[in-house]
Amino acid sequence: MNILTNTTENYKRWKDKKLGTFTKNPDELTVHITSPNAISKPEKSMVISLLENHNIVFFHIDSVRQTSKTTIKNFASQIGLGNYELDSQSDEDGLTEIKDIKENKKLSEYVPYTTKELNWHTDGYYTDQKNSVLSWLLFCKSSAESGGINKYLDHEIAYILFNNKSKRLEDLMLDDACCIPENSETKRKEVFNPVFMFKNKRLHMKFSMRKKNIVWNKNSLQAIDMLKSIIKDSSEYHITKKLDTGMGVITNNVIHMRTAFTNSKNKNRLLYRLRSKKRVTE
Numbered sequence: 001m002n003i004l005t006n007t008t009e010n011y012k013r014w015k016d017k018k019l020g021t022f023t024k025n026p027d028e029l030t031v032h033i034t035s036p037n038a039i040s041k042p043e044k045s046m047v048i049s050l051l052e053n054h055n056i057v058f059f060h061i062d063s064v065r066q067t068s069k070t071t072i073k074n075f076a077s078q079i080g081l082g083n084y085e086l087d088s089q090s091d092e093d094g095l096t097e098i099k100d101i102k103e104n105k106k107l108s109e110y111v112p113y114t115t116k117e118l119n120w121h122t123d124g125y126y127t128d129q130k131n132s133v134l135s136w137l138l139f140c141k142s143s144a145e146s147g148g149i150n151k152y153l154d155h156e157i158a159y160i161l162f163n164n165k166s167k168r169l170e171d172l173m174l175d176d177a178c179c180i181p182e183n184s185e186t187k188r189k190e191v192f193n194p195v196f197m198f199k200n201k202r203l204h205m206k207f208s209m210r211k212k213n214i215v216w217n218k219n220s221l222q223a224i225d226m227l228k229s230i231i232k233d234s235s236e237y238h239i240t241k242k243l244d245t246g247m248g249v250i251t252n253n254v255i256h257m258r259t260a261f262t263n264s265k266n267k268n269r270l271l272y273r274l275r276s277k278k279r280v281t282e
Contacts, residue, residue, distance in 0.1 A: 002198055015160050021053060022157065026241040030058040036066050036075035047079055047250070052281045055154045055252040056239065064246055069095055072139050072248075072272050079250060081276040085124065085133055089113075098138070098271040100263060115147075115269075118258040119209040120231050122155065123275055126180040128191050132204060134279040137272075139248035144269035148261030149242040152254050155205040157237050159196060161230045162223075171223040172196050178206065179215040195220070195227070202279060207255060231255060243271070252279055 001014040023029065031046045033039060039047075050057035061067055061075075073093055076082075084094025101113045111118050124133030163169060171177065172195040180191040193206045208214055209228060216224050243249065261269055 001203075002201075015163075018154075018156060018160060022154075022237065023054075024237065024239050026058055026239060029054060029056060029239070030060060033059050033061050033075070036061050036071050039075065039078050044078065048281060051250065051252060055156060055254050056152055056249065057251075058241060058247065058249050060247050062246075067139070067141060067246060069272060072137070073274070076137050076250075076274050076276075080280045081135055081137060081250070081274055081278060083277040085127075085131070085275040085277065094274055096273045096275075098273050099269060115144075115261050115263065117260040120153070120255050120257045121208040121210070122205050122253050122255055124253070125178070125193070125206040125208045126188070126191060127206075129193060129197065131277065132199070132206070133253055133275045133277065134199065134204060135250065135252050135276045137248060137250045137274045137276075138243065139272045140243035140245055140270075141272060142268055142270040143242070143244045144261035145264035145267040146262045147259050148269050149240060149259045150249070150256055151258075152239040152241075152249075152251065152256045153231060153234065153237055154254050155207075156203050158205070158227070158231055158234075158255060159203055161234055161237070162227055165230065166223060166226055168223040168226075169196070171220045172227065174217055174220055177217050177220040177224075179217070181213055181215065183213075195224070199279070202252075204253065204279075205255065209257075250280065252281065 001011050029050055031043055031050070033043055047057050047059065069091070073095060084090070086094050087096065090096040098112055100115050123136050124131070127133065162172070175194055176192040177194045178192070182188065182190045195205060195207055197204050241249070263269055
């Protein structure tokens, strides 16, 4: 709901419904999937409904034998994900293994491929608007010995909380609010983006807490600092969940973070990731 183009009454109705139906209990946001290669109509309906209302849904695949990469891709396509982002680590279909890769020095410079804490961000904050990541899936093939806990914050709720505190939303909707400098190694050009934008009348967000390789427009800095504080301090709206083996999550690219984790000989964290340029509920 764009507060800049809608009436106060319409925005208030949307806001009240959004906050009034919020739950931070992952059990209330979880769907059990019996056969991921052929999900039932009730299972799909529940997944779509939770995504529509909360921008996040957890799922649990009852049989570990049904968790191959092909099966996860089949499951995702039935839900509505597609047009996947391809990167240097993904297979030809866009599926990427997220794990600690100590032996690869270059890759281990990227925090997702280490055991380190991963700060609050949305996926694909470095892409241009044409190639925005609008939804994504993570599936846990193997969990860590300890740690590796994710926290999620619905970007629509972050937007509401910001509007409650500030009248500077326009500063976060500037086309050049954020600049990602050129990356000579990946040959990615310099990218400028707003933090909040609307695609097909649905809110989308590009954001990262990182301090390196990101430049904020000086006209947006005050608003950005306030937004960062809101994200960190709004624990009452943080959904906390460690993905155990056989569990996964789909979101319409909500803000999220990961705590540091420790692997062991028998418990080595491995996640499958799909990043979709389609919003699931469109």
